[in-house]
Amino acid sequence: MIPMLDPRLLRAFVAIADQQSFTSAAARLNMTQSTISQQLARLEQAVGHALIDRAARPVLPTPAGERLLGYARRILALQDEATGLLADPAGTTAVRIGVPDDIVTPDMARVFAAFSEAHRETRLDVTTGLSRELTRRYRNGEFDIIVVKEHNAAADCRASFPEPMAWFESAVVERQWPDPVPLVSFPPGGLYRDEMFARIEQEQRRWYIAFTGSSLSGVLVAIEAGMGISLLPRRSTSGRQVRIHRALGDEQPMAASLYAWEATGPISRLVADMAEVLSRRSKAPSA
DSSP states (O other), X not given: OOOOOOHHHHHHHHHHHHHTSHHHHHHHXXXXXXXXXXXXXXXXXXXXXXXXXXTSSSOEEOHHHHHHHHHHHHHHHHHHHHHHHHHOTTOSEEEEEEEOXXXXXXXXXHHHHHHHHHOTTEXXXXXXXXXXXXXXXXXXXXXXXXXXXXXXXXXXXXXXXXEOEEEEEESSSOOOOOSSEEEEEOOTTOHHHHHHHHHHHHTTOOEEEEEEOSSHHHHHHHHHTTSOBEEEEGGGGTTSSEEEOGGGOOOOOEEEEEEESOOSHHHHHHHHHHHHHHHHHHHSOOO
């Protein structure tokens, strides 16, 4: 009869074989040396063979131990995988993605949905936010993939596409914009906010903040209502009741850049599909 192999005993055996020392193995598993010795003895009794040559220096697996070692590693790996699946039914691996509001187009959302359907063992965690904050969190290891707006792409970006910019005003509320000019803005730290301030001061215009919104939707609603003007990506205003405010002239484009720490296996396909959506977006007509 084949004995049942207790994973706790197998883990002790693998630790001793890896560390080639009872003392080091006990420390690795946070137990006493006598406890790990007892666990090995119980496993040896269960299988009917000596598994570690205690007389060797350093201690080494016996021939029977060598035969069992590979199976023991596989059993423990399967146990860890099963435990993870039961603890997290939505998937054992999370892919954390950060993107600006206007990047979550129907095409991009379909890419995320298709990946989730094809890779049920992986959980997508998509967060929208401001580009500078997304970049900071990515560099700190809090995101696996990001798309951000920036002046110039960094050397480690996977792909980058032009992001045309323009000033916008309401298309339904006729207003003149004498000084001080009311501005519709994102919160402090936003890339567009800082660029907007720099540009309007370059024009030597006086200004004040009439509305601050944390979402693109809120900013666009305020512009549509005639609360002020704002500097935004041209592609972010499709279908909205806004028009280009030309009094301040043309703006230099920014970049929409894609970054990913890993680009192997299924993640490589996800990154490629995201890049394809950004490429099509860059070729579409803008305001």
